[in-house]
Amino acid sequence: MILRRVARPLLATIFVTGGINALRQAEGHAKAAEPFLNSAFDKVGDVVPEQVPRDPVTIIRIDAAVKIGAGLALAAGKAPRLAAGLLLGSLVPTTLAAHSFWTIKDPGERQQQQIQFFKNASVAGGLLLAVSDTAGKPSAAWRARHAAKDVGHTAEKLGRKAEKRAKKLARRAEKALPH
Structure with missing residues (x-):
């Protein structure tokens, strides 16, 4: 500017x-x-x-x-x-x-x-x-807060995926076991 x-x-x-x-x-x-x-x-x-x-x-x-x-x-x-x-x-x-x-x-x-x-x-x-003056760019503090939120969201998604995968594997294992 x-x-x-x-x-x-x-x-x-x-x-x-x-x-x-x-x-x-x-x-x-x-x-x-x-x-x-x-x-x-x-x-x-x-x-x-x-x-x-x-x-x-x-x-x-x-x-x-x-x-x-x-x-x-x-x-x-x-x-x-x-x-x-x-x-x-x-x-x-x-x-x-x-x-x-x-x-x-x-x-x-x-x-x-x-x-x-x-x-x-x-x-x-x-x-x-x-x-x-950040010249219109986000400050380091703002970027750190948003990076932390992004990491949290990513961890949450990975947790849900892992949970779904574990349930799926458990169902398969249950079907594979003789009753």
Whole structure:
């Protein structure tokens, strides 16, 4: 549909450009994200595997790569639901780290960060729609339910056939036995 061909690239643009910007300025982004990352690792660090990097610059670079890769995939319509899910997973911590307006005292800066926060919340809404968009095809859950029903109907038919066959064989055996 033409709507998807236009909407997906428009939705992806902010992520691709943001990812490129983050790669170019990884140190600056890392410095801004460091308090959030430290707080997050303090809270859940004991359940996060050791293999997960804790260096803010590395995390920013990984996040940037996800944004660029998933953004391009979404724009191109390649695995769009997965791409939108990855972008949503990237957007939430980015928003909390960069736009926590509730911690800011200066009214002007607070208002700017509040605008950015709600802009990201709006983009998250678009991503949720993209995640759930099956392009008119039945969802995996729908297909699974119907496959289960089909298997049940098939098993029921096979059971009836087996029962008829068993009765038929029993009648034959009864006729074959001397009385």
